[in-house]
Amino acid sequence: MYLYDQYDQAMVDARVEEFRDQARRRLEGKLSEDQFKPLRLMNGLYLQLHAYMLRVAIPYGTLNGRQMRALADIAETYDRGYGHFTTRQNIQYNWIKLEDAADILADLAEVEMHAIQTSGNCIRNISSDHFAGAAADELVDPRPYAELLRQWSSFHPEFSYLPRKFKIAVIASETDRAAMKLHDIGIRIVSNSEGEPGAAFYVGGGMGRTPMIAPCIREFVPLDRLVTYAEACLRVYNRYGRRDNKYKARIKILVHELGAEEYTRQVEEEFAHLLEQGVEPPIAELDRIRTYFADPDFEDGPKSVDRSDPDFALWVERNTVRHKHDAYVSAVISLKPVGGIPGDASAEQMRLMADLAERYSFDELRVMHTQNIVLPHVRIADLHALWSALDEAGLGAPNLDTIEDIIACPGLDYCSLANARSIPVAQRISERFAAKGRTAELGELKLKISGCINACGHHHAGHIGILGVDRKGVENYQLLLGGSEAQDTALAKITGPGFDEDGIVDAVETAAEVYLREREDGERFLDTYRRIGMTPFKEALYG
Amino acid sequence: MKILTGNDLKTGAVVWWTGVDWSIHVDDAVDAGGEADTVAAREEAARRVNVPYAIEAERIDGKVRPAHIKDRVRALGPTVRPDLTLKPADPDARDWVI
Numbered sequence: 113m114y115l116y117d118q119y120d121q122a123m124v125d126a127r128v129e130e131f132r133d134q135a136r137r138r139l140e141g142k143l144s145e146d147q148f149k150p151l152r153l154m155n156g157l158y159l160q161l162h163a164y165m166l167r168v169a170i171p172y173g174t175l176n177g178r179q180m181r182a183l184a185d186i187a188e189t190y191d192r193g194y195g196h197f198t199t200r201q202n203i204q205y206n207w208i209k210l211e212d213a214a215d216i217l218a219d220l221a222e223v224e225m226h227a228i229q230t231s232g233n234c235i236r237n238i239s240s241d242h243f244a245g246a247a248a249d250e251l252v253d254p255r256p257y258a259e260l261l262r263q264w265s266s267f268h269p270e271f272s273y274l275p276r277k278f279k280i281a282v283i284a285s286e287t288d289r290a291a292m293k294l295h296d297i298g299i300r301i302v303s304n305s306e307g308e309p310g311a312a313f314y315v316g317g318g319m320g321r322t323p324m325i326a327p328c329i330r331e332f333v334p335l336d337r338l339v340t341y342a343e344a345c346l347r348v349y350n351r352y353g354r355r356d357n358k359y360k361a362r363i364k365i366l367v368h369e370l371g372a373e374e375y376t377r378q379v380e381e382e383f384a385h386l387l388e389q390g391v392e393p394p395i396a397e398l399d400r401i402r403t404y405f406a407d408p409d410f411e412d413g414p415k416s417v418d419r420s421d422p423d424f425a426l427w428v429e430r431n432t433v434r435h436k437h438d439a440y441v442s443a444v445i446s447l448k449p450v451g452g453i454p455g456d457a458s459a460e461q462m463r464l465m466a467d468l469a470e471r472y473s474f475d476e477l478r479v480m481h482t483q484n485i486v487l488p489h490v491r492i493a494d495l496h497a498l499w500s501a502l503d504e505a506g507l508g509a510p511n512l513d514t515i516e517d518i519i520a521c522p523g524l525d526y527c528s529l530a531n532a533r534s535i536p537v538a539q540r541i542s543e544r545f546a547a548k549g550r551t552a553e554l555g556e557l558k559l560k561i562s563g564c565i566n567a568c569g570h571h572h573a574g575h576i577g578i579l580g581v582d583r584k585g586v587e588n589y590q591l592l593l594g595g596s597e598a599q600d601t602a603l604a605k606i607t608g609p610g611f612d613e614d615g616i617v618d619a620v621e622t623a624a625e626v627y628l629r630e631r632e633d634g635e636r637f638l639d640t641y642r643r644i645g646m647t648p649f650k651e652a653l654y655g
Numbered sequence: 656m657k658i659l660t661g662n663d664l665k666t667g668a669v670v671w672w673t674g675v676d677w678s679i680h681v682d683d684a685v686d687a688g689g690e691a692d693t694v695a696a697r698e699e700a701a702r703r704v705n706v707p708y709a710i711e712a713e714r715i716d717g718k719v720r721p722a723h724i725k726d727r728v729r730a731l732g733p734t735v736r737p738d739l740t741l742k743p744a745d746p747d748a749r750d751w752v753i
């Protein structure tokens with residue numbers, strides 16, 4: 113994985129000291145909250161319902177054991193012993209004191225981490241495929257490109273005050289595991305007819321209040337022009353994005369209002385202009401970055417395991433994914449125990465995951481946008497030992513991509529923007545389906561819950577989505593069906609009137625029953641929905 | 656009644672205006688009545704509490720209950736982690752929020 117050079121380290125260290133001074137002045141009463149707020153937000157420090165919340169960036173979700181251990185230490189020393197992994201592949205701490213914030217940033221800097229650009233109207237943490245570098249189906253490892261874009265976008269003076277926040281995802285396979293088309297810019301590394309690698313650009317996607325799927329505005333940008341093209345996309349947005357209206361300020365609205373064709377024309381014009389200016393970093397820099405992402409020394413070994421233990425067999429079946437080397441798999445550590453809080457991990461669990469990564473996965477971990485953790489390179493020969501350790505620690509839930517593997521944002525239990533609680537709904541749904549033993553029968557069923565229209569819980573992209581709304585001060589939940597954030601990206605549709613907390617759990621079960629009744633051979637929930645449409649679900653839900 | 660709330664500057668903890676100071680217990684909150692905005696402005700200027708603001712609440716049997724669920728969650732703590740709330744041993748605390 114990428115290691116800081118002296119420039120990266122110096123920049124991060126300098127930012128820590130700058131923030132230490134800003135926090136001191138705030139604590140001494142020399143800065144008002146109005147003056148301090150933009151400064152703390154630039155360092156990922158929010159004020160949430162119960163305390164300050166710190167969001168720490170995990171670039172493209174990749175981290176090593178030492179970093180995970182540092183995250184555990186922060187949870188224990190400064191917070192209440194746990195952290196929350198987010199749908200942006202980051203981690204959040206919910207109980208931070210302003211007095212401690214600079215010390216935390218200093219601790220993070222020691223392990224090459226920070227919280228810069230995890231808030232504000234700038235380019236946020238760049239996300240990627242959580243199986244990058246391991247996936248059997250990828251063209252190349254997308255992370256060097258994500259890292260190049262991270263370096264370009266960090267402290268970029270022109271893009272520090274964009275009309276709104278800006279999110280980029282980079283993938284390199286046909287299968288989309290990063291919700292690429294639901295980003296402000298989605299980049300897919302592709303090859304052209306001559307076999308040369310390049311980048312397809314999808315611009316203007318997003319969830320939130322106005323969900324949109326990004327159109328492809330250019331199918332092939334040569335890799336030695338990647339940054340220049342991204343810069344052109346940003347420049348047009350920065351110039352014409354709707355700064356007058358927060359709700360219309362994301363790039364998706366600009367692309368939609370101009371039309372993809374006109375937006376693309378303007379980008380191409382800017383691109384031509386920028387090419388003359390030579391803003392692209394030298395290709396040697398990309399080559400330098402690439403060396404950090406070289407394959408570890410994979411060894412040949414057994415290609416199968418003894419599955420006589422049914423619990424182990426189920427976990428292997430559910431939570432391991434084919435690797436590009438046939439003696440390895442990627443193993444998913446579920447942070448979704450039945451009735452648990454999706455994405456939460458205790459300091460102790462983080463330390464265990466760090467140990468296991470060092471022992472079994474070339475010291476690498478990944479945070480999935482689905483709020484689980486991946487050990488990307490596990491020898492098949494080590495799988496039983498790994499599973500035993502996870503199972504003993506309560507981290508062995510065999511539920512990847514099932515109805516128990518729910519994405520849920522913090523919702524009204526923590527978030528000041530929330531309308532309704534998300535986590536209790538997730539807990540009750542996973543408990544209900546686990547108790548009835550129906551999880552396996554339902555197969556792949558992606559359920560996603562947001563506590564408000566901002567859609568951090570990706571409800572628009574759930575096979576089943578749930579959106580919490582405020583109905584005259586009472587929590588209410590809308591049910592949505594038919595979304596997908598994979599390569600067959602689709603936006604879910606609302607079924608009809610919302611439900612209360614008990615009602616929404618029943619409604620999900622009703623939708624699942626319609627699926628089981630109507631499905632044909634090999635169909636997932638989403639396939640059945642697409643074939644039969646909304647009507648049978650509505651009839652079952654509302655009579 | 657109108658009560659004042661905010662977050663403590665140093666710790667971020669949810670606090671309630673008691674008439675003379677700030678408390679982490681909502682039951683200590685007093686009716687700020689017509690003074691709410693003046694007190695909020697004064698306390699904001701004193702820079703002890705972040706963005707104090709007034710909310711509607713009622714006092715029932717000596718206990719204060721904010722009108723909106725969001726403020727009741729703030730008053731108690733996360734309903735999904737009773738151990739981290741101000742009333743970890745009270746089995747009915749969650750029901751009070753909802």
Ligand code: SF4
Nearest residue numbers: 521527530563564568
């Ligand atoms: S979706 Fe809304 S409630 Fe959930 S974390 Fe985002 S802003 Fe908060």
